[in-house]
Amino acid sequence: MSVITEQGLPPVTLRIGAESRARGAGVHEHVNPATGQVDALIPLAGPDEVDEAVKIAHAAFAVWRSTPATERSKALLKLADLVEEHSGEFVALGAADNGLASATGQATVTAAAQWIRYYGGWADKLPLGRITSVVGAGGNFGHTLRQPYGVIGAIITWNAPLMSLAMKVPAALAAGNSMVVKPSELTPFSSMLFADLVREAGIPDGVFNVIPGGPDAGAALVEHPLVKKVSFTGGPDTARKITAACAKTFKPVLLELGGKSANLVFADADLDAAAMHSTFMSFGIMSGQACALPTRLLVEDSIYDEFVAKIGAIASSFKVGNPLEPDTICGPVINQAAVDRIESMVARAQEQGARLVTGGARLGGELAEGFYYPPTVLADVDPASELAQKEVFGPVLAIMRFTDETEAIALANNTDYGLSGYIWTSDSRRSIRLVEALETGEVVVNGAPNAVAERPFGGIGLSGNGNEGGLEGLEEFFWTKSVAYGNGQ
Structure with missing residues (x-):
């Protein structure tokens, strides 16, 4: 568990596998929006740290995907309980991150636990595929498999860091993926406590990695060849850059962007x-x-x-x-x-x-x-x-x-x-x-x-594509494989 500093803030570190590193490629001065004063120095990941985190997540993916679904479910449900148990800390960290009022902060913690619990409940009931033919043309038996991608690169928003984590992480982990998450350097504190609780819930080291960083870290994460899908919450301008980078290898991308509702x-x-x-x-x-x-x-x-x-x-x-x-x-x-x-x-x-x-x-x-x-x-x-x-x-x-x-x-x-x-x-x-x-x-x-949590949430146009929430949000973290068996000996 993170040690809380005299200012009431956990030290921000790079969470790469089992390590918690106090230094990165750079430093960001975090300004408390309620006071206008610098209250912490935030280590920033650079391309080297991103590369290491992704490789560790890639190795951990093999372990996590082979973990029995009941165990993945158990860990995620425990994580939901832990988030609720630490609600007071999350409220305080939300205020430090971006000035979130305590009443809204408490509601956010409740909602985050609901999202984690929802996908924890799905983890051992996954829609793994469907039968497509039985003794069809040529006597073939066909079916589909729904398989996890591998390493998911997630870039979360500064305005709602805890909710952004809750809308991405449990669905991706329930599906059997591993993750490297880049929180904004503007709002790093909630992610630190969340990472502590992921470990306490029993999710193996390396399955979930957190690397605070700026645009260069985000670019390195998006472009890394071992990152198989990108999930981004933010604005259209950054989304265009991410989409262009992913287009080079046709890497799939989930975009939850802005709105003018x-x-x-x-x-x-x-x-x-x-x-x-x-x-x-x-x-x-x-x-x-x-x-x-x-x-x-x-x-x-x-x-x-x-x-x-x-x-x-x-x-x-x-x-x-x-x-x-x-x-x-x-x-x-x-x-x-x-x-x-x-x-x-x-x-x-x-x-x-x-x-x-x-x-x-x-x-x-x-x-x-x-x-x-x-x-x-x-x-x-x-x-x-x-x-x-x-x-x-x-x-x-x-x-x-x-x-x-x-x-x-x-x-x-x-x-x-x-x-x-x-x-x-x-x-x-x-x-x-x-x-x-x-x-x-x-x-x-x-x-x-x-x-x-139980309904899909996503947009069209400048609001992005894909869904978080509901069964649709879980299916974002699978790819489909078609399988057929013939009569040959």
């Missing part, structure tokens, strides 16, 4: 419930720094002014502050660059005619040293504007109006992203029509939870 609110909806859910999902989840959040709010014309007022009142009531204080809803954003990006996008939106309802300026006073930006609501946003088309990745909500169902669908689909969609209506027939019409990988209706 539309949230459609009709006049017949439960407006109080819709307003609370819409506001919390826009700001209370990671201070707006998540891919699947409903960042475009589309409201029916007849209730538009009333609903905008409800949203503004709720948003302005959310406490922004120290992420470890129990009543804090919104912590800081990740860094100064994020503050600069958010400020510039909000300013341009107002220049283009958007109306500021609440927020809109970086917080000062006792929060001045941290990267705090308040929940910001902009109404009357032009559907073709930057704010309506580009991901802000911060606590900013763009509100637009529509007159009828046809216009609502057109506005919702007017984006290059296609990750999540949200609908609020009491008309079940309308909800069925809208679910069919929205061009997204996921649609949730009337406040249903999104991105849960």
Whole structure:
């Protein structure tokens, strides 16, 4: 188990096989987003460390894939229990990583354990193939085998490191693969505790390796010939580079990218419930720094002014502050660059005619040293504007109006992203029509939870390809072999 430093942080190391190394090819100064101060020095893996980790994972794959499925299941289920047992530590590390508010941090730990437990339950019930023919043409017997790839290279996101691990690692390990994971140098702490618990759960050394690093480490991992598939969560720009690198050898890649999700609110909806859910999902989840959040709010014309007022009142009531204080809803954003990006996008939106309802300026006073930006609501946003088309990745909500169902669908689909969609209506027939019409990988209706373990989660367009979650998420980590037996002696 990691030793916690005086600052309350575990020492960050490179976890390569059985080793825990305090030095790498470089060093990154980690800045606590709540204080703006450097709180740790993070060793960074370079190409040599990546090469070593992949080779160790490749050797461990032979052991892990031959481990009885019941034992793999047992280890993953124990890991889920351990994650829950260490929830308090994960909450503290989430605050240190990226300023995650403690209430959201606790919910994240609960969700992570559910994802691990879900795939732990699948590990000894794997869909290993199907019979394709019995005494078919020529008397052949045919079937398929579903086999693990080998080493999976995973690059996880800075905004939700624990959830990103939970959405990738248990499915890949349940299928019998080994892994090398590169967490962001911006958020390394949660991965350290997770690696400790993987070992404590009984998963052999080398099956799961963690190498914090920057872009050069990511490139080396993606391009390594022993890495047989890449799973990436992040933005489209980096995804294009990964896809281009994988295309050289036609290496398969799973991409979970950004979103500009539309949230459609009709006049017949439960407006109080819709307003609370819409506001919390826009700001209370990671201070707006998540891919699947409903960042475009589309409201029916007849209730538009009333609903905008409800949203503004709720948003302005959310406490922004120290992420470890129990009543804090919104912590800081990740860094100064994020503050600069958010400020510039909000300013341009107002220049283009958007109306500021609440927020809109970086917080000062006792929060001045941290990267705090308040929940910001902009109404009357032009559907073709930057704010309506580009991901802000911060606590900013763009509100637009529509007159009828046809216009609502057109506005919702007017984006290059296609990750999540949200609908609020009491008309079940309308909800069925809208679910069919929205061009997204996921649609949730009337406040249903999104991105849960038992359902596939993934997008289209700039939101990526492939799925995490559900049986589909497990099948991402197998390849299919066709087998036939003839009558020859």
